[in-house]
Amino acid sequence: MASFPRSAVVGLAALTMSALGAAPAEASGPVTGYTDPAFGAQCAFHRFGEGETPPLSLMEADPLCVEYAKRDITVSNGGALRFLLAEPARFAVAVPACRYWQLDHWSVQVRPHGTELVGWNGSYWFDKSTGTAAARLRNLTVAGQPATPAHAARVLRPYDARLADAVEHATLGTKVQLPAGLPCTAARP
Numbered sequence: 001m002a003s004f005p006r007s008a009v010v011g012l013a014a015l016t017m018s019a020l021g022a023a024p025a026e027a028s029g030p031v032t033g034y035t036d037p038a039f040g041a042q043c044a045f046h047r048f049g050e051g052e053t054p055p056l057s058l059m060e061a062d063p064l065c066v067e068y069a070k071r072d073i074t075v076s077n078g079g080a081l082r083f084l085l086a087e088p089a090r091f092a093v094a095v096p097a098c099r100y101w102q103l104d105h106w107s108v109q110v111r112p113h114g115t116e117l118v119g120w121n122g123s124y125w126f127d128k129s130t131g132t133a134a135a136r137l138r139n140l141t142v143a144g145q146p147a148t149p150a151h152a153a154r155v156l157r158p159y160d161a162r163l164a165d166a167v168e169h170a171t172l173g174t175k176v177q178l179p180a181g182l183p184c185t186a187a188r189p
Contacts, residue, residue: 034136034173037125039063039099051082053089062184063099066090070104071119076111098184101125115144118152128182136173 043065048054050072058064068090072079094100107119119141126133140147142155149168157164 034123034134034175036123037063037099037101037127037134038130039127040065040101043101045103048086050079051086053086054093056089056092058093059096062097063101064093064097065101066093066103068102068104071107072112073106073108074110074112074114079112080108096184097126098129099125099127116141118142126178128178128184131178131180131182132175133178134173134175137167 042063045065045067046054046058046061047067047069049069052068054066058066070083073083074080094102102122102124104122106122108117109115110117119139120137121139122135122137124133124135140149140152142152147155153164153168156167
């Protein structure tokens, strides 16, 4: 890790965490701490491996519940490129959903089985019918070491204060109100 510049580590962490979409910029503010979604009992999770692209046919699922392996976001073997190439389809199926729950498992490293630059397990959901959304990060690590929300925020703050705030809140768990009238594609039963 010493030969890898700190700015590159923070840059990769920021890129990865911003891809997460943790910053609730359009949300109207925190409501309470994280809870699993009320529709969770109706979920049949679709599970996808490293760099695997979900089929666009999932756009019609309601609720849409997915789990992604994102443990091979690796510079040396193309894992980061596979991750980036799969993200547009992941967003394409998520954005129009009425009720959406995503679980994922992140690990960013320079080479396979190397020290994690940053890693976490995430749970993010929204329900446009109730206007609520929530996010939680667990098992956060920075440079292969367990990290508290405050520690991760301190590392990120000089580079992106808004991202640092989002990481600090999402790691603890945040539930927010969504803007009214967000469209969704799936017909509710």
